[in-house]
Amino acid sequence: MKLEMKLNGKDVSFEIAGPELLLDLLRDNGYFGAKRGCDNGDCGSCAVQVDGKSICSCIYFAGQAHGREVTTIEGLGTMEHPHALQETFVECGAVQCGFCIPGMLLSAKELLDECPNPKDADIREALDGNLCRCTGYTKQFEAVKVAAKRIIEGKSKGRKPARGGKSR
Amino acid sequence: MLRNLKEFHYPATVAEALAILQRFDSRASVIAGGTSLGRTDDAKIEAMVDISRMGLAFLKEDKVSLRIGSTNPLQALARSRKLGVFAGGLLARAAASQPSRLLRNAMTLGGSIVLSTPWAEMPPALLTLDAKMIIAGEIEKIIPAEEFIGDSKYRVLGRSEILTEVRVPREMASWRSGYSVFARTRTDPAMVIASVALLEDRGTCAGARIVLGGITRRAIRCPAAEKKLVGKKLAPQHFAQAARAAVGGIEVVVDWRASREYRLQVAEVVMRRTLAACWSDGKEGAR
Structure with a gap:
């Protein structure tokens, strides 16, 4: 079909x-x-x-x-033009093996699209379906907070639609 | 795996969906969120009828009912302001008790009811609020939750029927509620769900609807427990009596997670606490 x-x-x-x-x-x-x-x-x-x-x-x-x-x-972003969330996940040390990160970033993006200035409880709720077996969740939680702030302050492209570069 | 699945249909109306289901007889399945079907093994199924594009994700009120469309995702129910205040937010809390946002985005109200696993989130809450199920088919049927959820003959709808809507009586809006889930971990299926609604009239319990889920094959009402509360000025001993009555004589679902005795003991404690919290401030949280 x-x-x-x-x-x-x-x-x-x-x-x-x-x-x-x-x-x-x-x-x-x-x-x-x-x-x-x-x-x-x-x-x-x-x-x-x-x-x-x-x-x-x-x-x-x-x-x-x-x-x-x-x-x-x-x-979501490219190597040259990463999304704010991708920047802050790296900066905050939220990525270890990286296996869970694509899913986590997309969950976080859904949150920031719906709620640009999320409360702590909103972030926890948005990420509650994404399990990480390396880092725990503190740094990823922090990265979402920093990204939200950065997008609001206009320091990053945030929602800019990106092109579909493929990566393994 | 649905190895003989060959086609998807995307009807825009209920009538169109029913016509497709009739045409395929037992060889078609309704799909909305699809979270359970992806892992289903059924060689008979040749077609899927996707009912998620038929305008059934509505939430509105008429004079007598709160009307909730069956394809509302659990996440929409969990975040709904209207459901957040109706009957102490019982339906919103039940929907939010599904532990994964990714699944709440896909799972629908209708799916939670029709599949009705012992640990399904919505049936206990709908039973508590005396909801009615609206079934579209050759004729429209209105079936009380008590009958629909409690009776196996409605477990699988007729092959050419669709659960389109749930109606909750508006008179339940002012009831207090409590909803608690006990599970091994947050993401493990519930072993006990306690869902309760109490009506207060000048310090006296004027109405009680008490439901247990998770521990039984299907959510069940506990009339013996309700009798322990109605007409009384409630104190802790009443909650203890009601909780004991709620678990008395129930048929317990047992698997490798825990014994029958353990489940019964936990269920009694969870029910007692849920009733107490419901009566005191109506804010007993799920999980």
Whole structure:
């Protein structure tokens, strides 16, 4: 069956099998940012945004994304022009092995898009579906706070749509 | 895996969705959030009918009911200001008790009801608030939560029926509520859910609706516990009596996590605390 969607701002179409999951479709097509972790919707390392809402792509049929807008970490920023969240995650030491970070960044972006000046409880709630096994959560929490402040103060591009560079 | 799934349909209206379901008979499945279907193994399913684009994510009130569309994601319910104050915020707290934002974004009210696992978040709260399920099919059916949630014949809807809406009586808006979840960890399925609503009239308990979930196969009302409270000026001993009555004679679901005895003991404690907190300030938090 034919799947049409907007992927990182570009109209794309794929020929998919009915049971194909969004995570498989993305990774088979070179979008390696979404990671296969638990394969069960528990860990959040496969998170991508569908119409601005972060979901677990490992339990989400590709067919559900038809006609919708999908954003992966490749669409958030580039090496040359990282998103404010990507800058602050690095600056705050929030990244260790990095496996959970794409999902966590997309969850954090959803939060800042909806709530530019989040309270501490909002940040905890926004990241509660993303598990990290290296750093704990303190530094990531701090990074989201700093990014929010930076975006509000206009020191970073924040929501600027980025192009879909692919990375492994 | 749904290895024979070949097509997705994206109806814009309930009528269109019903027509597709009828055409496929038992070979089609309704999908909204899809969080459980991705892991389902059913060779019969050839088509998915995606009901998430039919305008069923509404939340409105009429003269008698709060009307909640079935494809509202749990996250929308958890963040809704209206649900945050209705009956002490019971429905919002129930939705927020699903521990992952990523899943709350996808899981829907309808999915939580229809799948109705023992640990499903919404059925205990809907039973507590005397909700009604609106089912679209050849004829529209209105089924009380007590019947819908408690009876296996409605567990799987008719092959060409869709749960479109839940209606909660507006008279429940002023009741106090409590909702507590006990689980091994925050992300583990609930072993006990205590969902309660109490109505106060000049210091006396004028109404009680007490529901247990998690520990039983399906959420159940506890009329014996309710009788311990109604008509009384409530004190701690009443909550203890009601909690004991709530767990009396229930059929406990047991798995490797904990024994029947442990669950019963925990359930009694959780229920007692939930009732006490509900009566004192209505702010007993989920989890």
